Amino acid sequence: MFPHLKNFNLKQWIDENRGSWGQRRVIWEDSDFIAFVTRGPNSRKDFHINPGDEIFHQLEGELNLHYMQGKNHEIAVLKPGEMFLLPANVPHSPRRGDGSWTFVVERKRGPEERDHFVWFCESCGEKLYDMTVRFDDPSDAVKTATEKIRSDAKLRTCGRCGEVLAA
Numbered sequence: 001m002f003p004h005l006k007n008f009n010l011k012q013w014i015d016e017n018r019g020s021w022g023q024r025r026v027i028w029e030d031s032d033f034i035a036f037v038t039r040g041p042n043s044r045k046d047f048h049i050n051p052g053d054e055i056f057h058q059l060e061g062e063l064n065l066h067y068m069q070g071k072n073h074e075i076a077v078l079k080p081g082e083m084f085l086l087p088a089n090v091p092h093s094p095r096r097g098d099g100s101w102t103f104v105v106e107r108k109r110g111p112e113e114r115d116h117f118v119w120f121c122e123s124c125g126e127k128l129y130d131m132t133v134r135f136d137d138p139s140d141a142v143k144t145a146t147e148k149i150r151s152d153a154k155l156r157t158c159g160r161c162g163e164v165l166a167a
């Protein structure tokens with residue numbers, strides 16, 4: 001994590017560490033904001049619901065930011081240099097290919113706030129599965145839920161239209 005009241009070069013930091021980046025590296029989280037850089041490739045069907053706003057700034061490559069407006073599935077394609085404000089509580093699923101790098105800012109959650117991860121029917125937008133997590137470290141819970149959904153076709157079958165979400 002970087003100190004406060006001190007500038008640093010984001011581009012240089014990425015260039016020096018891109019070989020060992022992992023999925024995501026935090027810049028600050030000891031603040032009202034959580035700032036991090038995340039990169040592709042990733043593979044996900046879940047949608048994140050954040051009780052706070054999220055700001056995306058695409059650094060390199062493209063980001064396919066899937067999001068739901070009610071039962072409508074929308075996709076914003078962010079190109080390098082583009083920014084995007086995702087308002088609180090909008091289900092979103094950032095999907096990236098190799099070479100996609102994004103700077104993201106989120107608000108720190110209050111003690112009562114919970115995030116959701118939701119799976120939707122890709123045919124009609126009906127909610128298939130909804131899990132609640134405390135933001136601090138949802139990665140394992142989300143991973144477990146993802147495995148559960150992948151291994152159980154019943155959980156991926158839409159109660160409304162019968163469509164089965166691909167595992």
Ligand SMILES: [Zn+2]
Nearest residue numbers: 121124158161
């Ligand atoms: Zn459906």
